[in-house]
Amino acid sequence: MEPKRAEIIAETLEGMILDGTFADGARLDEVQLAARFEVSRTPIREAFQRLALSGLVEQIPRRGVFVRQPGPVELIEMFEVMAGMEAICARLAARRISDMALEEMRAVNAACQEAVLAGDTDLYYRENERFHHMLYRQSGNGFLEQECLRLHRRLKPFRRLQLRLRGRLRQSMAEHEAVVDALAAGDEDRAAVAIHAHVAVQGEKFHHLMASLKPAAE
């Protein structure tokens, strides 16, 4: 047992919540999950705490834990914060990035392009992730990088969903290139604006997607 069982369970539950196995507001039963994972309640409770701290579930004292899916408003808010934080990364990176790192980002972008041409959404998704992670790294601020990774991870399922939108891949790619160009030029304002727009638009697109999917849901 390398990582504690509780950690594995936490990650598994996290995945299940994010991919919609548990509906919003559903209660997570300790004993039921304990039986399901074939462990005692202790690791389950530990996992719950992690999830609560991540904001994926709400822990109501003496009542239990309930999955808490962000609503449309909160999603927009989260994407807005993500956009703002990536803009900070971009500003810092514009000043600090090395030629080598720039070259690498261009390479990742090229891989993205190939994925677009091949229509390989999964590949695009992975390369897109690499692109953003590189930007965080290039901020040169380790704490910022960690915070960005945290939020990025939290938004993962929602980003993924909206990649299916027609023409989004190609547009997204172009936005990436604009960011790299601005970084190469050392223009922090332009880089910040470019990445902000790139990220914020995802929240808005998602909002539209949701609105179109649920015409009159409660």
Place this chain on the structure above:
Amino acid sequence: MEPKRAEIIAETLEGMILDGTFADGARLDEVQLAARFEVSRTPIREAFQRLALSGLVEQIPRRGVFVRQPGPVELIEMFEVMAGMEAICARLAARRISDMALEEMRAVNAACQEAVLAGDTDLYYRENERFHHMLYRQSGNGFLEQECLRLHRRLKPFRRLQLRLRGRLRQSMAEHEAVVDALAAGDEDRAAVAIHAHVAVQGEKFHHLMASLKPAAE
């Protein structure tokens, strides 16, 4: 027992770590703390998890938890992120803030001024906190507000320390006024730059303070 005992313990331990009761790298003994708080190991372990998720301690599997005080580099990084996030708040607030809220911020600033004149550092500290919390609120983005509060709280002890520096209070006040003026003018760029400088300078000041206190510590 309204809040779980584990929560109370977590907050107590958090305070003890932040105010330096535990040195950096010190191991927190489960049984020892359990005896100290007159509870079993279970709530202690729950508290540890919270602290680990907050980044105040590091949990090494099968080894125990160790307090992890941020070093000078990480502190600067954290203040830089705080500055960036408050700048985001300022940008949003500059567009959204109401006249009433502006009036309130001016009032808080006036209270700050009185505290400066009276030389009441504690009062100044509290009013300063209110000022920043109001800014977060006025961003109109609840998620951003929560994230800012989290980081703000984490940086609390370090901010407090550097308030003792000569002349810092008066300067800090002036910076607050510049922010409010920019908000009133609806000038988001100016507001963002003003608050960014105000926060980032704290990290740098702290760095200098540390350097002067520890001339040649390992």
Place this chain on the structure above:
DNA sequence: GTCAATCTTTTTGTATACAAGAAGCTCGCC
């Protein structure tokens, strides 16, 4: 028949018991 109070049942929070892994120590070997 409906409302309310009490009792039962379920579920969380805490304590204790047990097991497994890691650190330190002792004894033996070179």
Place this chain on the structure above:
DNA sequence: GGCGAGCTTCTTGTATACAAAAAGATTGAC
């Protein structure tokens, strides 16, 4: 005398047992 293997002990991780609190059901009164 130095170094390493095995053992001891200590500590963490997990399981189970117990207690308290909240939800639900049942019964009684109006």
